[in-house]
Amino acid sequence: MAEPTINLEQSFYEVKNYKSPILNWILSTDHKRIGLLYLYSIMTFFVVGALLGLAMKLELIAPGKTIMEAQTYNAAFTFHGIIMIFLIIIPGLPAVFGNFLLPIMIGAKDVAFPKLNLLSWWIYVLGAIVALLSQVMGDGPPDTGWTFYAPYSFKTTSTVLPALIGAFILGFSSILTGLNFIVTIHRMRAPGMTWLKMPLFPWTLYATAWIQLLATPVVGITLLMVIAEKMFQIGFFDPALGGDPILFQHLFWIYSHPAVYIMILPAMGVISEVIPTFCQKTIFGYKAIIASTLLIAFVGYFVWGHHMYTAGMSDTALWLFSLLTFLVAIPSAIKIFNWIATLYKGSINLEIPLYWALGFLFLFMIGGLTGLVLGSVATDVYVHDTSFVVAHFHFVMFGGTGTGFFAALHYWFPKMYGKSYDNTWAKVGFWGFIIGFMMLYMPMFTLGMQGMPRRYFDYLEQFHGGNILSSFGAIILIASLAIVIINLVTSAKRGKKAPKNPWDGITLEWQVDSPPTLENFETIPVVEKGPYDYKK
Amino acid sequence: MDNHSKHIVPYKTYLIILASLIVLTILSILITEIELGEYSTAGALIFASVKTFLVLSYFMHLKFDNLILKIFVGLVIAVFVAVVVITFMDYIHR
Numbered sequence A: 001m002a003e004p005t006i007n008l009e010q011s012f013y014e015v016k017n018y019k020s021p022i023l024n025w026i027l028s029t030d031h032k033r034i035g036l037l038y039l040y041s042i043m044t045f046f047v048v049g050a051l052l053g054l055a056m057k058l059e060l061i062a063p064g065k066t067i068m069e070a071q072t073y074n075a076a077f078t079f080h081g082i083i084m085i086f087l088i089i090i091p092g093l094p095a096v097f098g099n100f101l102l103p104i105m106i107g108a109k110d111v112a113f114p115k116l117n118l119l120s121w122w123i124y125v126l127g128a129i130v131a132l133l134s135q136v137m138g139d140g141p142p143d144t145g146w147t148f149y150a151p152y153s154f155k156t157t158s159t160v161l162p163a164l165i166g167a168f169i170l171g172f173s174s175i176l177t178g179l180n181f182i183v184t185i186h187r188m189r190a191p192g193m194t195w196l197k198m199p200l201f202p203w204t205l206y207a208t209a210w211i212q213l214l215a216t217p218v219v220g221i222t223l224l225m226v227i228a229e230k231m232f233q234i235g236f237f238d239p240a241l242g243g244d245p246i247l248f249q250h251l252f253w254i255y256s257h258p259a260v261y262i263m264i265l266p267a268m269g270v271i272s273e274v275i276p277t278f279c280q281k282t283i284f285g286y287k288a289i290i291a292s293t294l295l296i297a298f299v300g301y302f303v304w305g306h307h308m309y310t311a312g313m314s315d316t317a318l319w320l321f322s323l324l325t326f327l328v329a330i331p332s333a334i335k336i337f338n339w340i341a342t343l344y345k346g347s348i349n350l351e352i353p354l355y356w357a358l359g360f361l362f363l364f365m366i367g368g369l370t371g372l373v374l375g376s377v378a379t380d381v382y383v384h385d386t387s388f389v390v391a392h393f394h395f396v397m398f399g400g401t402g403t404g405f406f407a408a409l410h411y412w413f414p415k416m417y418g419k420s421y422d423n424t425w426a427k428v429g430f431w432g433f434i435i436g437f438m439m440l441y442m443p444m445f446t447l448g449m450q451g452m453p454r455r456y457f458d459y460l461e462q463f464h465g466g467n468i469l470s471s472f473g474a475i476i477l478i479a480s481l482a483i484v485i486i487n488l489v490t491s492a493k494r495g496k497k498a499p500k501n502p503w504d505g506i507t508l509e510w511q512v513d514s515p516p517t518l519e520n521f522e523t524i525p526v527v528e529k530g531p532y533d534y535k536k
Numbered sequence B: 001m002d003n004h005s006k007h008i009v010p011y012k013t014y015l016i017i018l019a020s021l022i023v024l025t026i027l028s029i030l031i032t033e034i035e036l037g038e039y040s041t042a043g044a045l046i047f048a049s050v051k052t053f054l055v056l057s058y059f060m061h062l063k064f065d066n067l068i069l070k071i072f073v074g075l076v077i078a079v080f081v082a083v084v085v086i087t088f089m090d091y092i093h094r
């Protein structure tokens, strides 16, 4: 390698350590390049996952077989789930925007362990490849659903093993990112940035990182136990061998419930950045938002049983988990209250990122409140395993985390690429998204209440109307997502040059160049003011 | 780094810890020889906990580290214990 001459005044895109442009990306330890590597990988998988979702909706447009066989449908919802959960929303916001922005927002030159950071991305790619192998190897793609429930996951003849191993490997990527962020936040904040002067997005990344670190090993062990059970018939979960299938559900949800907070907390952090900037007003209840973030992360560990009300747990466990689940709703409500109070009497500047943030509030509240229907044992027994659950989950994860992701993308796009995007197309994409989203998922609540089960490729004639509406919603949603993504891709290439601080934000990332230089700051800033000290 | 001095542990301490880990391992095997019924699992777990404590304190250097790290480890163990207790709210009352 020739001795590189690094000009610290040019953008990080211009820094080249290798002749080959590909090597410059995949061997870079720059947190910004790694964030973008994650962005491109995640968006690629997102296109696949979204098209699988569309295919499922087209199958459900009419009763009976329309475009695929029942077994293909089983494989489709499994693959859709594995991609969307393990490859997209779990790494999601921390891996993309956390990597790109966390060091800048706390006034650091990089994360604490840049090489470990690059390794996390490589592990992510390895895990993804292994998981994808399940689609082409053996006797057909897995058909267990993304939850791999025992005992079916080791009884099915489909190729589950690579998917399990892939998910296991992906866990390590998540753990290492979490570890990196915890150390970065503890040790690398700029002088003067005390804990209570740190912006809220880094705060949510901090809480998330603890969940990644503590909960992910549980799913790792659980997946290993399923692999061992499948290969050596040990008897952990198989009742025929004296095992307990409910133990699998306990272990799986001990990780997978906290995992939904890995997904949603950073999105809440993004909303807490976007709203004050576009109101030019300090956030209402800064400390209350921090406290509720930590409380969600903590209480979130103890509510996993609400996925298992009908699995045959003891009555004591039923009321205990229901009580704890209701408790975790409180900090989320505190946040919603704080965001709305921030908007109140702010000088609102209605730009695209705020559209998405308001979309988040609207969709996430529907998702959160329908969650209470599922958190209460009496009502959950009625709608368990119906499309009601699927609708709730998509409102929270897609309407919440997904919308938060697009808010972040539109908010920080000028910083990441130094370009502006087309506002008209962005608005068309946003409104199409909201309309398509509501048409797609709202009918699924009613269908679920009427008794339409989830994960079925066929249904009775009485469910036809709602499914037609839902399928057309899916088409509108996919078209709008295409508009949003194409708009951003073309703007990144050909957009007008963006000013350094297009939204008049005052957190540190708006004081550096767009795109930032290799070391972000010429001199490390000294922080004196709070993160949201606007004049108002 | 903070102002905590670099503490150097003598080899002798490490050897004593190693020896006690081996003794405890043997003890946790021997205890299964005694007929304790369902308490033999509890016995084995107690020995394992003592061993964990030794490894964390000496080999992982926690005894000589900042208070904040001790608090972190304490919280992690507390979360783990809470998860186990809540899981047993199902198994015990079934």
Ligand SMILES: [Cu+2]
Residues within 6 Å of the ligand: A256, A257, A260, A303, A304, A306, A307
């Ligand atoms: Cu849950």
